[in-house]
Amino acid sequence: xxxxxxxxAGLLLTPGAGxxxxxxxxxxxxxxxxxxxxxxxxxxxxxxxxxxxxRPAVAVAHLAEEAHRFAEELGxxxxxxxxxxxxxxxxxxxxxxxxxxxAAGLALLSYPLHPPGKPSSLxxxxxxxxxVPVLFVxxxxxxxxxxxxxxxxxxxxxxxVTTVLLPGAHDVKGRDLEVGVAVRTWIAGL
Numbered sequence: 001x002x003x004x005x006x007x008x009a010g011l012l013l014t015p016g017a018g019x020x021x022x023x024x025x026x027x028x029x030x031x032x033x034x035x036x037x038x039x040x041x042x043x044x045x046x047x048x049x050x051x052x053x054x055r056p057a058v059a060v061a062h063l064a065e066e067a068h069r070f071a072e073e074l075g076x077x078x079x080x081x082x083x084x085x086x087x088x089x090x091x092x093x094x095x096x097x098x099x100x101x102x103a104a105g106l107a108l109l110s111y112p113l114h115p116p117g118k119p120s121s122l123x124x125x126x127x128x129x130x131x132v133p134v135l136f137v138x139x140x141x142x143x144x145x146x147x148x149x150x151x152x153x154x155x156x157x158x159x160x161v162t163t164v165l166l167p168g169a170h171d172v173k174g175r176d177l178e179v180g181v182a183v184r185t186w187i188a189g190l
Contacts, residue, residue, distance in 0.1 A: 006190075007080060007104050007190050008036065008080060008081070008082055008187050009037070009071075009074050009076040009080035009081065009104075010036065010037040010038065010039065010070055010074050010076070010080070010081050010082075011030075011033055011036055011037070011038045011039075011081070011082045011107070011187070012039045012041065012063075012081055012083045012084070012093075013026045013029060013030065013039070013040045013084060013085050013089070014026075014040075014041055014042075014083075014084070014085030014086070014088075014089030014090070014092060014093055015040075015042065015043075015046075015085060015086055015088075015089045016088050016110070017053040017088035017089075019086070020042050020046055021046075022040070025086055025176050025179055026085070026086065027040075027176075028176035028179060029176075029180045029183050029184075031180060032177070032179075032180025032181055032183060032184045033180070033183060033184045033187060036187065037074060039066065039070045041062075041063075041066045043058075043059050043062060043092070044058060044059075044062050045058075053088055056095055059095075059096075060092060060095050060096040060100065063083070063092060063096040064101050067083060067096075067101055067103070078103055079102045079103065079104060080104055081103055081104055082105045082107055082187060082190075083103050083105075083106055083107070084106055084107030084108055084135070084183075085107075085108075085109065086109045086110050087109070087110045087112050087170065090106070090107070090108035090109055090110070090111050091111060091112055091123055093106055093108070094106055094108060094111075094126065094127075094130060094134075095126050097130060097132060098126035098129035099129070103132055104132065104133075104190060105132045105133040105159075105186075105187075105190055106133070106134045107135045107183050107186065107187075108135065108136050108137070109137045109179060109183075110137070110142060110144065110170050110171070111136055111138065111144075112144040112145065112170075113145030113149050113150060113153055114144060114145060114149075116143035116144060117143070119149065124153045127153060127157050128156045128157070129158075130157045130158060130159055131158045133159050133160045133161075133162070133186075133190055134154070134157050134159055134160070134161050134162070135162045135163075135164070135182070135183065136150060136162070136163045136164070137163075137164045137166065137172075137182045137183070138163070138164075138165055138172075139165070139166055139168035139170060139171070139172040139175075140165045141167075141168060141169045142168075142169055142170045143169065143170060147165055151163065164182040164186075166178055166179070
């Protein structure tokens, strides 16, 4: 996957709001895509030992810095990186790509379309600004967005969208291997 003919040279992964870079799902994805280079990163609030997630502007700027650093180490442009992560982390990656960061694609795991029980508080305004391939891997009973809501709102994305639904809720508990395989298969097809 890392050869000159592949558009993807690396994968940058981010955790959900309540976890760190060593979250078991992110580790499983890294193992599944090997030997593709992977960088798992924490957000500034986590690095500072705080519990409250960063505001989007802070998280997006941090992601842009991390992606540029990773791309430079790999000797490529950020257009050769896939960005992604779980929940909050995936959301911040999608906002970064919509706003300021060229990328090869987005791997969004358990994307939080809205807070549980608040379907009118959508987190999708930037979807129309996404022009890259996007992978969604979600639980079929995710309270942050049903499969029907995901299908409805992802239609605004201008790049090709792939959705993989797994049995489970927001954490798709016990499905790390399947999440990793979904990401590996999708990247191989880019």
